[in-house]
Amino acid sequence: MKISIERSALLRAVARAQSVVERRNTIPILANVLIEAEGDTVSFRATDLDIEVVDRAPAQVERAGASTVNAVTLHEIVRKLPDGALVRLVDDGASGRLSVEAGRSHFALATLPRQDFPVMASSEYSTNFAAPAPVLRRLFDKAKFAISTEETRYYLNGVYMHVADGETGPVLRCVATDGHRLARIDADLPDGAANMAGVIVPRKAVNELRKLLDDDETEIAVSVSETKVRFATPGIVLTSKVIDGTFPDYTRVIPTGNTKRLEVDAGDFARAVDRVATVSSERSRAVKLQLEEDRLVLSVNAPDAGNAEEELVVGYADEPLSIGFNAKYLLEIAGQVDRENAVFLFNSSGDPTLMREGDDASAVYVVMPMRV
Structure with missing residues (x-):
């Protein structure tokens, strides 16, 4: 693999990847980001086995290929490079090292085999719809403060996204509660969402999703199955397992x-x-x-x-x-x-x-x- 990429694009992609990576890992490969280069695009994939984020960025790809390298280390290096730098990433596949070059700076980082990197199995999504970023941002931002931090009540450790009956008809609703306070936020029901099964989106996925929702012009493609939920923009795909539990009947409180x-x-x-x-x-x-x-x-x-x-x-x-x-x-x-x-x-x-x-x-x- 041999690519050249703008420092700003690389920093944005690696920052998203390293935020998913858990700092304490018993499985070494989970500390790494999978870099895959093909055509004129490079993708950065990171996972903790519950959440997977894939960020794509434009790049000059001289030689297609893939490599995995410690996500936090790569992020720290790229963060400290000067603005406007052109960064070269080279992995010859034999040395076990990824070369990172920018101007007079040169780093050689240890890699792990790409075939060891776990890729989250694709799911058959039963519901697919699109919603503007500001709509989803409002739903999750206003609800997430009430997410419970009690691990014993794991089914409250996320935001319950579902279809409900509003005052004027069906709505897309997000609810969170910790037993002391509750937030219930409604939005107009998007086309295609009517038959969506209710899912509990975990706290970590809610926090990662927030990073996708800053651009008011972006349409977010949402896909839901019984076990997974996926949020996608043209450049980023966030996939998360949902919490396997039953959210309580919040209407009673x-x-x-x-x-x-x-x-x-x-x-x-x-x-x-x-x-x-x-x-x-x-x-x-x-x-x-x-x-x-x-x-x-x-x-x-x-x-x-x-x-x-x-x-x-x-x-x-x-x-x-x-x-x-x-x-x-x-x-x-x-x-x-x-x-x-x-x-x-x-x-x-x-x-x-x-x-x-x-x-x-x-x-x-x-x-x-x-x-x-």
Whole structure:
């Protein structure tokens, strides 16, 4: 194999590959990236056996071929090369080394046999559809903060993507929950997605997918089977196993009878919560919300550190209410609001609270209260 490639294109591809690679590997080949050159394209493939990413980039291919080399080492080398450099990658197939040359810099990296590199088996995808990058970005970005980190409840360690009944018909929906808070985000159902089986996309795949969704002009081809999900752009293909488990019936925890309505500027609210929570160093910092007509008082009482209080002018016309929440959960939910105002719907101090972005019901959040 003998190729020449622009440093910027190489860096982008290798960066995506090395982010999939696990740092601690008992199987040496899984630390490597598979480089395959043919025609005028070079592909970089990395996997941890659960996720596989393939990134293609244009290159001058003098001799087709393939090689595998440590992904992290190659990324570090390319990252430190000067902008605009033309990088030559050469593997003669006999020396067990990949030569990396750029200007006066020269590196010889150890390789492993390409035939040892595991390629994820292709799947028969039962559902195929396309969705604009901004649509998928909104679905996953707004849901992922609620993914559980409890390994024992593995079926909550991802985002549940499925077809559901919305207010005006079927929608593509993403849901995540850790038992303390829940996010449910809807989007218009894309053509071809109607019969999609619900799948739980793992946290790592959600984070890797985010890197594909930055370009607003890109259409993402989505393919779903019972065991795998694939997201593809013209240059990148991300394939992931889905979590083998049953996502719980989340509809039972979304309250429908909450009538006490609070409307508040989302930015002002988040900043106020952040300020009053400063006095407490506990992980589960409890913030108390005291509501009266058009008035909200946020307070924190930390006996060891002190106390804090801040008042906000809000829209509230129901009976007085006092309720507590984990400050971190409040901040994360308030951070999802794209619109100016956040709407909270309460029932009582002991019941789950519903939060929406203004009057938009396509994004709904639920947070459990705390005793304060």
